Structures are given as C-alpha cells and as structure tokens.
Amino acid sequence: RDNGRLLRTLLELRDLGNTVIVVEHDEDTIRAADHVVDMGPGAGELGGQVVAQGTPEEVAAHPGSLTGAYLSGRSAVPVPKRRSPNGKALRIRGARGNNLRNLDVEIPLGLFVCVTGVSGSGKSTLVVDTLYPALAAALHGAKLRPLEHDAIEGLEHVDKVVDVDQSPIGRTPRSNPATYTGVFTPIRDLFAQLPEAQVRGYGKGRFSFNVKGGRCEACKGDGLIKIEMHFLPDVYVTCEECAGRRYNRETLEVRYKGASIADVLEMTVAQARELFRNVPAIREKLQTLEDVGLGYIRLGQSSTTLSGGEAQRVKLAKELSRRATGRTLYILDEPTTGLHFEDVRKLLEVLHRLVDQGNTVLVIEHNLDVVKTADHVIDLGPEGGDEGGRVVARGTPEEVAACPESHTGRALSRLLGVSR
Numbered sequence: 001r002d003n004g005r006l007l008r009t010l011l012e013l014r015d016l017g018n019t020v021i022v023v024e025h026d027e028d029t030i031r032a033a034d035h036v037v038d039m040g041p042g043a044g045e046l047g048g049q050v051v052a053q054g055t056p057e058e059v060a061a062h063p064g065s066l067t068g069a070y071l072s073g074r075s076a077v078p079v080p081k082r083r084s085p086n087g088k089a090l091r092i093r094g095a096r097g098n099n100l101r102n103l104d105v106e107i108p109l110g111l112f113v114c115v116t117g118v119s120g121s122g123k124s125t126l127v128v129d130t131l132y133p134a135l136a137a138a139l140h141g142a143k144l145r146p147l148e149h150d151a152i153e154g155l156e157h158v159d160k161v162v163d164v165d166q167s168p169i170g171r172t173p174r175s176n177p178a179t180y181t182g183v184f185t186p187i188r189d190l191f192a193q194l195p196e197a198q199v200r201g202y203g204k205g206r207f208s209f210n211v212k213g214g215r216c217e218a219c220k221g222d223g224l225i226k227i228e229m230h231f232l233p234d235v236y237v238t239c240e241e242c243a244g245r246r247y248n249r250e251t252l253e254v255r256y257k258g259a260s261i262a263d264v265l266e267m268t269v270a271q272a273r274e275l276f277r278n279v280p281a282i283r284e285k286l287q288t289l290e291d292v293g294l295g296y297i298r299l300g301q302s303s304t305t306l307s308g309g310e311a312q313r314v315k316l317a318k319e320l321s322r323r324a325t326g327r328t329l330y331i332l333d334e335p336t337t338g339l340h341f342e343d344v345r346k347l348l349e350v351l352h353r354l355v356d357q358g359n360t361v362l363v364i365e366h367n368l369d370v371v372k373t374a375d376h377v378i379d380l381g382p383e384g385g386d387e388g389g390r391v392v393a394r395g396t397p398e399e400v401a402a403c404p405e406s407h408t409g410r411a412l413s414r415l416l417g418v419s420r
Helices: 002-015 027-032 056-061 066-072 123-140 177-181 184-192 195-200 261-266 269-275 280-291 308-320 341-356 397-401 407-416
Strands: 036-040 049-054 089-095 103-108 112-116 151-153 160-163 224-227 235-238 328-333 360-364 376-381 390-395
Touching: 002 027, 027 056, 027 066, 036 056, 036 066, 049 056, 049 066, 056 066, 066 341, 089 123, 103 123, 103 360, 103 376, 103 390, 112 123, 112 341, 123 151, 123 160, 123 328, 123 360, 177 184, 177 280, 177 308, 184 195, 184 261, 184 280, 269 280, 280 308, 280 341, 308 341, 328 341, 341 360, 376 397, 376 407, 390 397, 390 407, 397 407
Parallel strands: 112 360, 112 376, 160 328, 328 360
Antiparallel strands: 036 049, 089 103, 089 151, 224 235, 376 390
C-alpha cells in the first residue's frame, strides 16, 4: 500500500512535465516506468554494461536480462515446503513501546518468521526496540534497555540472539571482508607454512598488515596515506612506497601458486575460492560469501566502500561459517532493501539454511517474495502511528492473505492466488 502511494506521487511529478529517474529493484516500480535501463549482466567486474533498455515489456522479453527473466516469469523466487511448528515459542507480554497497544505476541521457534505491516505500524518497535534488547540483556548481559513490556517467556529455548543489521562492518580502510569473516587467519597460516616463508623464518604475523614486520611502514599497512583537511573530510591517497599493496618487498616475495599475500587481497571472492579450492579451511569460508551473493567483492576491499546490504550479507556469511547451535535467534530488519530479485533468491536460500539447522530467523519485511516464503507471518497494523500497534493477522502466508482487514494480506492474496 505504501508502495502504491509513493508511485502515485512519482507519476504525478512526471505528469507535471518533470523527468523522474529512479534506481530501483521493486517490481511494481519497474512495471510503472515508461523506460527501463537494465545494467549488468552481473555485479562488480561482471557488470557495468547496459543489458537491455526500453519499456518494461521490452526488457521482460530480452533473453539476456536477469531482470527481464523475473518480470516475465521465466525466473521466480520459489516457495519452499512449509515447516511445522515444534511447539516451542517466545512470548512477548504487554509490549507498550511507542504505539504498541499492550501487545501479547507469540513467535514460534525453529521457523522462518516474518513481521509485516504498513510503515509506522510498530514492527521495529516490537522486534528491534523491545524483543532484541531484552534478549541481548538476558542472554549476553548487554547494557541495552528494551521499551516497556511486562515479560518475555520462553528464554530457555534460545541460547543466542544475533541482530544482523546494515551498519558498517568497520569504519576505517583497514577493515575488510577477509578480516571480518575470519578467512584471513587461515590464509596467513598457509603463507607462513610455505617453504619460502619457513626458510626466511617468517611466522603468520609477517603476513598481517596490522603489525610491524611484513607491512609497509610508510602507510602502516593501510595501503593509503590519510591527509587531514582542516574543516573538510579527510582525504586518502595511495601510498607511494608500496603502491597500495600494504606490504614490504620481502614479504611479497613469498608466493602461493604464483600469488603474493597482496595479490590474494586484490582477488574477488570467486577468484580466491578457485585459488584455495584444495584448502578446506579457506574454501568453506569463501563459499559462504559466494552463497550470500558476494562472489564479486574483493577480499581486501575497504569496508567503508561496502553498501549497507553488502555489509549485512558479509555478517550473514560470518554467521553461516560458525558452528551452529540450533538454538539461535537471528533478527533482520528489511534485509532485502536495495537487492535485485536474484539477490533476494540467494539471500533467502541462506536464511532458510539457518532455519534448517534448527535456528529461528525473524525478519521485518515488506518484500512479498520474502513474505510468501515464510513459515509464519505476524501482521501488525491496521494502519501506521496511533491507528497501528496491534496484531491484525497471524499464521501462514495463505492464512494472512485470507484476512480482509490486512493490507499485507490483500497484496499476498494477489501473489498467492488466495480468494478473500
């Protein structure tokens, strides 16, 4: 419903004689456009070309367009087999934060659960501001204060809560996907075990850009020199000593299959996975990054250059590579923001994998391709602000689609073919 209102406003701007250019993945927005420019065919180095352009119908008919494949129905996000509840649940009693109306909400565990509703209906208040802080404080001793509520029952069924948000994975150029996911540790171990490194007496610390020894001391292993600009943002320029490669000449002389440690950091995830295909400890961590659709990012890419959606998927990859307890609650607030249909499909595969391991995934979402794959939907509303804050419908997507009062249900009924 919110989408429709926004589209009507954009179309009114167009009708006044203006040109409206929108960068968007939303299907309704693409179909409402007069002209579509589809970039690709892939992401990163595999993209950068105009694959198709024209009316939405012309793009849909283009055989080389991934966007067209989803618009035409040649490709689609599949609906997996629904899981049955295991009888365990978290119960939030008397949630009264912001516009919530003394809510009692039950969240079944071991399922993929979606919290839906129009903007301002209370979704983030319930999940991010009430449930997550209460669980983080109870399970991990976090110093977070949840919004007003009476109690949370069923804590004994959960041993960990993880909020996989879109905040940056690091705030300096030194942080990157390789260090954040932990894959850089076995890579450094491997380099330290190479004959050339052992002859020279190099340990794994030699291949770290964070400590003295192997790094370039001119830039302290950043590959960049920071120039402070008074009253303006700092400027980073490539280090002249190492040409941005972070390490000194002696360290770069140690090579694995012809690649130095700096070459490895310059590789994309897909390239590095191929290089280390015979090293399980490295290959498996890189595979999780590919599984979440990040095969195109570079291992040493500065975390400050990652988008919010990319940072969120790097965090998911890190969680995937950890040993599963089967009792973890993962919370994601609109994880498909800025994602293409194909990226949504890959993300859903990963989230459902977490649930298949016995965990619970709780997602706040508007994207119907995500909602339709849920095992259980909790729809808040019926409106936003003072007219929201209560549970309008709950159950499987088909049950919510049949609810006449639910705006989410109305949209779902068209997608699932459920009569109301």
